[in-house]
Amino acid sequence: MDQLNSTKNRISSVAWKLFYEQGYEATTVDQIINECGISKGNFYHYFSAKDDLLNTLSDIFDDEYTKIMSILDDDMNSFDKLIETSKYLFRFIEESVPVELLSILYSSQIVKKGKKHLLDQQRVYYKVLQQIISEGQRRNQIRNDKSFWELAKIYAIQERAVLYDWCICEGNYPLSSYGIELLEMFLKDIKID
Template sequence: MAKKDARNTKGRIVDAAWSLFYEKGYEGTTIEEIVERSETSKGSFYHYFDSKDALLSSLSYLFDAKYEQLMQDMDPEMNSFDKLMYLNHELFLMIENSVPMDLLAQMYSSQLITYGDRHLLNQSRTYYRVLRRIVIEGQNRRQLRTDVSVNEIIKAYAMLERAMIYDWCICNGDYSLYQYSGTELPLFLRAYKAQ
């Protein structure tokens, strides 16, 4: 039961923080406001996070929560190529519509200068587990190439997604991330489709 309470506490802190970041901006949000909104304590906050900056890496966990929800909604019989497209489009639509660009940019910046855990690259994240499951399934169904390793396909796919998000941020969102990936991702994925 203690483990579940810990997840709930951390989850409440993350949810409150991102809600406040969206409302007031990252710089305009204080730790005190996060603690108050999450109905936790400063001690709980500092138990899970060293600083407000440490919350930036939790954005990847919000993406993972979206992936978990999408996996439940997705038709298990869908072609693996289409599953990868679906996950990307839904995530990018969420990013475009509900994640402030400055927070994305700060998260990417924090990953560049961190000496600790780089959450975006953490292979135990739901994101990587979902991709692994889809790619293995696609290879077993002969929908994706088997002469390229699962790890190589996952690395290339994740790298392309990060590159698109990064470019969208440095271009100040002057184009639709969702629409751009709808054009470019199929071209990229065709290289991994079984012939």
């Protein structure tokens, strides 16, 4: 990894650690800078404000999708693979991402002008969905009457709906079990039995 990405990733990692430990609102740019051992100029080279760090959560999620793809059984039914990737991410969120932070990320994507990182089709997330859905269509496990991009969009919408609901309910139900039940119910029509 080159020095630029290394510094940017270190800033992101330190920021998310502090967000987790003391909350987003209570964490200051100065604390992030001090913890990283960098100058203010170095911080502002990568991020124009603390709010910009919210967009790096999608990168963290993409890292988790990369991990799950490396451990999924190739012979698993493709629809089940989709559900398993969500279950893995939901468990990660429950254990590592406070509801407050996920809520702030979602609200920033709604009110902020400019690039919507959660919708960026170049993300690992969409590449994973494309891979699994295309495989499922070839195996006749996922419906073929819609393109894989249409199905990926439907899947992403339903997954975001569950995550959004979990946020507005302040995490009062288990995401990795009840959230997955909801997701499976919403998406049952894309599966071929």
